[in-house]
Each structure stands twice: as C-alpha cells, then as structure tokens.
Amino acid sequence: MSAAPPNPAAPTPAILAAEGLTVRFGGLEAIGGLDFAVARGAIHGLIGPNGAGKTTVLNALTGFVRPAAGRLSFDGAEIGGLGVAAIARRGLARTFQNIRLFGAMTVLESVLVGGHRGFGASPLALVLHTAGARAAERAAIARAGELLDFVGLGREVAGRVATTLSYGHQRRVEIARALMSEPKLLLLDEPLAGMNAVEKAEIADLVRAVRARGVSVLLIEHDMQIVRALCDRLTVLEYGKRLADGDPEAVLADPAVQAAYLGRAR
Amino acid sequence: MDYFGQLLANGLVLGAVYALAAVAFTLVYGVVRLVNFAFGELFMVGAFLTTSLMLPEVRLVGHVVPMPGFSFPVAALVAVLLTAALGVAVDRIAYRPLRRAPRLAPLITSIAVSVVLQSLAQTVWGAEELRFPEFELATYPPVVLFDSIYLSVMDLVVMASALCAMTGLTLFVARSSLGRAMRASAEDQTAALLVGVPVDRVVAAAFAIGSGFAALAGVLYAQTYGFAHSSMGFLPGLKALTAAVLGGIGSIPGAALGGVVLGLVEALGAGYLPNGTAWKDAISFVLLVLLLYVRPQGLLGRPELNAAGRGSLLGGAAEMGGWLRGVFAGLDRLLAGSSARGGAVALGAVALAAAAGLLVPSDYWLRILTTVLIYGMLASGLNVIVGFAGLLDLGFVAFWAVGSYLTSILFVLVLKDGFGVALQETWWLFYLNLPLGGLLAAALAVLLGTPTLRLRGDYLAIMTLGFGEIVRIVAINWVGLTNGPMGIRGIPAPVLFGVPLGTPRAQFFLALTLAAAVVFIVARLVRSYVGRAWVAIREDEEAAEAMGVPTARYKLYAYAMSGFVGGFVGVFYAHYQQYISPLNFSLFENIILLMLIVLGGLGTFIGPFVGAVIWIVFLQVAIDIPFVQAYPETRFALLGVILIALMLFRPQGLAASARVPLVMAGAGPGKAGRAEGAVAGRAGT
Numbered sequence: 024m025s026a027a028p029p030n031p032a033a034p035t036p037a038i039l040a041a042e043g044l045t046v047r048f049g050g051l052e053a054i055g056g057l058d059f060a061v062a063r064g065a066i067h068g069l070i071g072p073n074g075a076g077k078t079t080v081l082n083a084l085t086g087f088v089r090p091a092a093g094r095l096s097f098d099g100a101e102i103g104g105l106g107v108a109a110i111a112r113r114g115l116a117r118t119f120q121n122i123r124l125f126g127a128m129t130v131l132e133s134v135l136v137g138g139h140r141g142f143g144a145s146p147l148a149l150v151l152h153t154a155g156a157r158a159a160e161r162a163a164i165a166r167a168g169e170l171l172d173f174v175g176l177g178r179e180v181a182g183r184v185a186t187t188l189s190y191g192h193q194r195r196v197e198i199a200r201a202l203m204s205e206p207k208l209l210l211l212d213e214p215l216a217g218m219n220a221v222e223k224a225e226i227a228d229l230v231r232a233v234r235a236r237g238v239s240v241l242l243i244e245h246d247m248q249i250v251r252a253l254c255d256r257l258t259v260l261e262y263g264k265r266l267a268d269g270d271p272e273a274v275l276a277d278p279a280v281q282a283a284y285l286g287r288a289r
Numbered sequence: 290m291d292y293f294g295q296l297l298a299n300g301l302v303l304g305a306v307y308a309l310a311a312v313a314f315t316l317v318y319g320v321v322r323l324v325n326f327a328f329g330e331l332f333m334v335g336a337f338l339t340t341s342l343m344l345p346e347v348r349l350v351g352h353v354v355p356m357p358g359f360s361f362p363v364a365a366l367v368a369v370l371l372t373a374a375l376g377v378a379v380d381r382i383a384y385r386p387l388r389r390a391p392r393l394a395p396l397i398t399s400i401a402v403s404v405v406l407q408s409l410a411q412t413v414w415g416a417e418e419l420r421f422p423e424f425e426l427a428t429y430p431p432v433v434l435f436d437s438i439y440l441s442v443m444d445l446v447v448m449a450s451a452l453c454a455m456t457g458l459t460l461f462v463a464r465s466s467l468g469r470a471m472r473a474s475a476e477d478q479t480a481a482l483l484v485g486v487p488v489d490r491v492v493a494a495a496f497a498i499g500s501g502f503a504a505l506a507g508v509l510y511a512q513t514y515g516f517a518h519s520s521m522g523f524l525p526g527l528k529a530l531t532a533a534v535l536g537g538i539g540s541i542p543g544a545a546l547g548g549v550v551l552g553l554v555e556a557l558g559a560g561y562l563p564n565g566t567a568w569k570d571a572i573s574f575v576l577l578v579l580l581l582y583v584r585p586q587g588l589l590g591r592p593e594l595n596a597a598g599r600g601s602l603l604g605g606a607a608e609m610g611g612w613l614r615g616v617f618a619g620l621d622r623l624l625a626g627s628s629a630r631g632g633a634v635a636l637g638a639v640a641l642a643a644a645a646g647l648l649v650p651s652d653y654w655l656r657i658l659t660t661v662l663i664y665g666m667l668a669s670g671l672n673v674i675v676g677f678a679g680l681l682d683l684g685f686v687a688f689w690a691v692g693s694y695l696t697s698i699l700f701v702l703v704l705k706d707g708f709g710v711a712l713q714e715t716w717w718l719f720y721l722n723l724p725l726g727g728l729l730a731a732a733l734a735v736l737l738g739t740p741t742l743r744l745r746g747d748y749l750a751i752m753t754l755g756f757g758e759i760v761r762i763v764a765i766n767w768v769g770l771t772n773g774p775m776g777i778r779g780i781p782a783p784v785l786f787g788v789p790l791g792t793p794r795a796q797f798f799l800a801l802t803l804a805a806a807v808v809f810i811v812a813r814l815v816r817s818y819v820g821r822a823w824v825a826i827r828e829d830e831e832a833a834e835a836m837g838v839p840t841a842r843y844k845l846y847a848y849a850m851s852g853f854v855g856g857f858v859g860v861f862y863a864h865y866q867q868y869i870s871p872l873n874f875s876l877f878e879n880i881i882l883l884m885l886i887v888l889g890g891l892g893t894f895i896g897p898f899v900g901a902v903i904w905i906v907f908l909q910v911a912i913d914i915p916f917v918q919a920y921p922e923t924r925f926a927l928l929g930v931i932l933i934a935l936m937l938f939r940p941q942g943l944a945a946s947a948r949v950p951l952v953m954a955g956a957g958p959g960k961a962g963r964a965e966g967a968v969a970g971r972a973g974t
Binding site: 119142 | 810832840951
C-alpha cells in the first residue's frame, strides 16, 4: 500500500478524487480513464444514461470492484486496492441501488451494524458486561435513535424487522445505517428510484440535511429536476467515459449531454 | 517397477470410479449450484439394486423376495436407470421447491436426504453386507501387462465403462440441444428461462444423468470389492466430491481429471508411505485442504463458481395448511413473548431443568437428560457458526474430539499410565481442562480457518468436512497418541474438593451448570456488536463488508467460538462417558447435531436444546415400538424426513420466533425491545 501521508497543513479541497480510473470486465472496458473529484462539503451528482457505468464507478470507489488502472484518493490518502471494509472504515459509506438491508434484523440492529467500527470491547468485556462495554452500547443505541429521528423515521420503528417496512422507509433505514458509521462521504446509488414526488422531495431535503451535518455526498440519480435542484456539481458519464463535468446548469444545457440522454440524430 | 505398475493400475481403477461419481457432483453443481451430498447414497442404491437384481432371491425388510437373477450388464443397466429416476424424484420433492431459497437450505436438505436414503437402505437390505454374486465375466483369467501387472477383466470393464460414459457425456453436453440448454442454464438460469429453455427439465436431466453416473460408479465399486452395504456410499461419496473440487467443480473434464488424480494419489500413497493403507483416506483430504488453500477453484474450474449466494435462511418457505399452521402460530406467539424477556425465560428454563433433575427418580432418565444437555450444548456451539454466521460446518465434531482427547490423554495416558499419579489428587485439572480444551479447539479453528474463511459458500463446508475426517483418521491411526480404535478407558468422573460427582444426578447438575455457562457466554457475545456482525454476514456478506465489518475476521471469530464450545463440552463429555473412542466423533454425529439445530431453530438460543430434547427423548421412547426395535435406523430416516419437511415449510425451525435480540440486554430502549419480539414473531410466519 503506497498510502500518501495526509497533509494536515494543506487539506486537499477534494474529499475524493479519481484519476484515470479504469475498470475492465474481461475484455470489456466498463470505465475508461475517468477523472473526477468530489469537493469537500459538496453534493456531487454522477449522472448518465443507463449502462453508462455509474454503479461500476461506485463499486470501484468502495472496493467492490478492483480498478484495472488509475488512482483513487479519499481524504488525502490512496484507497485504490484496499478492501471493501477497509475503505468503509476510512469514512466512505454507501447505500445500494436495490436496497440491501439485513433480513431478520430489526431497524435498530441494522443501524447499529453501520456503527461497527465504533465498537471495540474485547470478548471478555462483552461476556462480563463491563461498564465500558455497556456504555459503548448505550451510546451507540442513543445515536442510532437520533439518526432514526434525523432520517424521519422516528424511534418507534426501532423494534420493527427492517425488511417489513415500506420501500421508502427501508431507504431511510439504509441511509441511517450508512450515516451511523460517521462517514466523511456518503455515496447514494439512486436513492429516489421508485418514489413518488412527495417522497422524492423529502429525500432531497434529507440529502441536504446530511450535507449540513458536514458529510459530503456523491449521488447517482436519474431525476434531472432533483439533480438540478440538489447538486453543486455534476459529472456526466457515457459509455464509461466522462462526457461533461461542472456546474449543473451548464452541464445540463450542454448539447452533448442532452444528446446522450435523448439520443443522437445521426 | 512392477510394484509401481500394479499400484498405477489399481489407482486407475479407483480413479475411474471416483471420476464417475465426481461427474454427478459436478454436473448438478454446474447447473443448480448445489452440492448434493446425497450422491454418495445414490451410489450405494445403485450397488444394492444391481446386486439384488443379479441374485435369485434377496431378504428385503426381513422377507425373502424372489429376484430375476439378471446377468451383470442387464442388472447394472436397470439399476442405473432406476437410480436415475430416484435422483429425479429426490430433486422434484426435496430440492426444486428450494431453488430460489438461500443456499444453506438446499445444502442442509441434501444432507437430510442422505440420512433418509442411508437409513432406509439399512431398513430394506439390513445392516449386514450383501455379497456381490459371482458372474461369468469376473471369472476370466486376468490380463497380464509387462509380465507383472495383473488387471482383471472387470478392471478393464470398469475403466472402459468410465471412459465411454465420460466421452458420451462430453459429447452430449457439447452437441445435443439438451446439453446446450444445460450449459445455458449453468451460465444464468433466469436468462435461460427467458429465452425459452425449460430450466426445470434441464435440471431434472442433470439429476438423472448425475444419479445414473453415481449409480454406475456404485455398481463398479461394489463388484470390485465384492459387496454392497448401506454405508458404503459415504466415503466414496466424499472422495468423489473431493475429486470434483480438485478438478474444479462444474467442469466435467475437471471431474475426470480430479478422479484419476485422487485414485492415483491414494493408490501410490497407500503403497509407498509407511503404514500407507491406514492413512490413505487422510491423504485425499489433506490434498483437498491444501488445494483449497492454494487454488480454491480447482485444477480446471472457474473462480466465479466459488461465489456465495446471499440471503438469509428465513423466507422462501412453502405455505403449509390446516391445523399444523395453527399449531405453529400458537408456538410462535408463545415463543415471541419469550424472546423479549430473555433473562427471565433463561432462569425459568434452568429452574425447570433443575426441578426435573431433582424429581426424576430413575438414573436411566437422568442419564438421558444429561445426554440432552450435552447434545444441546454441542448444538449451541455449532449454532454459532451455522445459525448466527450462516456458514455450514461439517467438521464441528473434530473440536469436540479435540477437547475429549486432550483431557483423556492428560488424565489417563500421561498422569496415570505415564507418571502413576492417583487421579483423585489431580481432580482440579478437570476444571482447568474445560477452558483449556476450549482454547485448544479454538486455536485449531483459527489455524484452519485463517486461510479458508476467505473462501465463500459451499467450499467452506467441504473444507470443514475434510478437516473433520482428518481428525477422525488421526484419532484412529495415531495409536501412540490416542490408543487408536481401542479408545481410552478409565477416564475419571469429575470430583469437586473431594466430593465425587460420579452419580447420575451429580453429573446432570454439573452438565446443567456447564450448559448454563455455555448459553450465557454465547448469548453475551451474540447480543453485542459481535453477534450483529455475524448475523449481518449471514444475511448479506457484501453489505456487511460495506458497513465496515471485516467479514473474514468475524467469520473466524464465529468459527473459533464454535470451536471453543466444542472443545469445552468435549472435556466434560470424556469425563462423563469415562471412555472415548474415534467412533464417538463421526461425521454422522455432526450431521445429527446440525439437524438438531435446524429442528429447533437456527440462530436461536433455545433451538439447540429444543431440538436435543425432542430427538433424544424420541430416540428412547421410540425404541419400545416393536418395529423400531427391529429396525432402529428408521428413527434416523424419520428425523431426515422431518428435516426435509421443515426446510420446505419452515426453514427457521420449531422455535423460529424465539428470535434473539442482537442488542445488549439492559442497554436497549425498553419499549422497543419488547415490541421487537412481537414483530419478529409476526415476521417469522
């Protein structure tokens, strides 16, 4: 691991930066030399037509897919080649396009799993229920409760089995679970998919509130209205390459971007 | 050279048999991603059918039944076809409803099918060997190669039929439309279904062909060794599975290669290593373990076949009807309440058990209750890895054996025989050995698990199976350390400060204390971030990893914890039985323990004990039924049938709704904690 030492004197403005990110599946180049950076404190949109490779980028960032080439730096340190858990423990949390909650777990338990790295009591301390182990558990439960309030579910759902909640509520549990790890950057993979206009507006507000907590956000989304309203900056992917990058208004006005979405006249 | 040549020839004959059976595993795994452990039993069924059909008459379930007395080829053909049909029926009844279920469910079902088939075969054909009849082909003089290598005509028939079957299958898969459909289904079942491949028929064909191959292997094996027996399929089945993994599961040429390699290694190992025949079974498992370390996808396999299916054990159950549903609903309500007040229920259970221990007058029943506790404790240990972390462990008995042997060797072979110590003086060593046996087993688990828990899915089960067998084989053959098959006698009963605890009542209370300790320790770990990590891994390993849970390490913890309990209980078991031998620690015991957890409820604290009570008491009560007295193995068949039904209709087990809260007791929000149980009860049905 050639982790570049973080430089506290001059923190990089970007929380996350990809340089020349390339992902190959067999002979297929899914992502080809992608450059982009997420500014600290920003809500950054990653958009593009279906199959452009957005989720693949997310999977590469979180270690699910090993990039064939390129550099990935997160919070000033190189994370390319690290394992999924190691990357997550550095403060990069994610949700999944198709919600992946743990079946059979209650909402509270699911959210607590997100806080895994905050626990460290030894097995002996757990068996003996030492004061430290109990305090850690209580503090975590209190924080999980706050997060359930924060995502708009309320603490009443804490004891429900998470997968029995409505779709929209499961999304919120997933976001609370991700936030429980106290991430620096939250990756949201189509959090608005399958929601009605009211729910979409609520989740958009939630994303803003997440940013207000000091968490940067990288968002994959198809709803252009929401994207326009929410994002500070956009990166547009097409066929695994960067098509455009910059201010949302300018990017969405770009004829190339419109062509990618609406189809090109040949 | 002559010696080598003869070993080579023997190895090739054995390899041909392994290769045929390996094809069965590989073909079905390729199409439905299921390790069908029952192929070993279909192998045995093929052998029995052929033998029976060749005889003029056979005793079946105690009655003499006339048989057609076919010639060998006709009998073999009929047997292969019948077994193929049986294989299809097994798939239809036991596996097809579970096609979309998480992988643990069909895996456990296939083990249950094995138990059913083996027990039924023993009921039908009896516990004795059925001699393979003499037939003309076998009486021809052997072929002599290079003046020194003797190959009987039947050896050549074995190799030729294996070669023909392999070639035929390869052509079939490559050329025929059904074969093409099979390859398509192997790549992606949903996609195959969408383009109009009749996936169910393809799977049925895979089972038919696989079962036919297993039967053919069984037939050839039976005529080579001259007998058929109800347990004959067990070891060759394991070897064939090993061969399939060796060659790369899912690959037909791989299975052939793996079979031949395994056959040769075994024959040469038996011939050249000191005391090789005794160790030849260990050789193949060591080979398997090493291979899984180095190249888990096997020689010709593809790595992606080693990917885990995700999803919990819950869900995917078929709807059951009528009064049974009412019974389970009532049970669920009862137990749902219990999970909310864990501590009170636990105390109540201990009090109840203690009252039983005080009031039961007969030593006979006290012993039975103690056995219940021992099995319950062991099942609790296995439950940590299987029920909570969701990993199938078929080598758990090895940990149990390690604990038992540690204390027995120390007390009997070292202190008494070695130093002539009077064992009453070192009574305290027993209490030291309890945690020591646990730690030794846990250390072994870490050693074994470190490289393998990175593997996913079914390979881990196969790997633990190999490990369990190695430990058993070592216990049998390392006579200097373990006394070998004779076992170790004269292990002293526990003593506490000069008070002997040898009476059945004292033993019961000692067992109860230990059981309470085991459940307490397991419960404290499960109801913490550790337990949450385990269940998260069981439910969705990738999502757990994405939440920052180092899954490989937590799987290792679960394995170590499970090993600790196994070793801990093993120490007590040795002093309780006062005699141990390798027979105590068979894979069959492991399977029974697994079935007990499934019966009671995977991933619950109470489930292992519920399963143990039902099973042990049933074993004792049922033996008074005259039919069961004559055929005791039918009890195992019944357990297997119940297990299959449970996996189909209620995979969570009887005590499913005794859902374990994964939050530290007393730390959770009170109200939510109680609501939790009620909701889980509803969700569980």
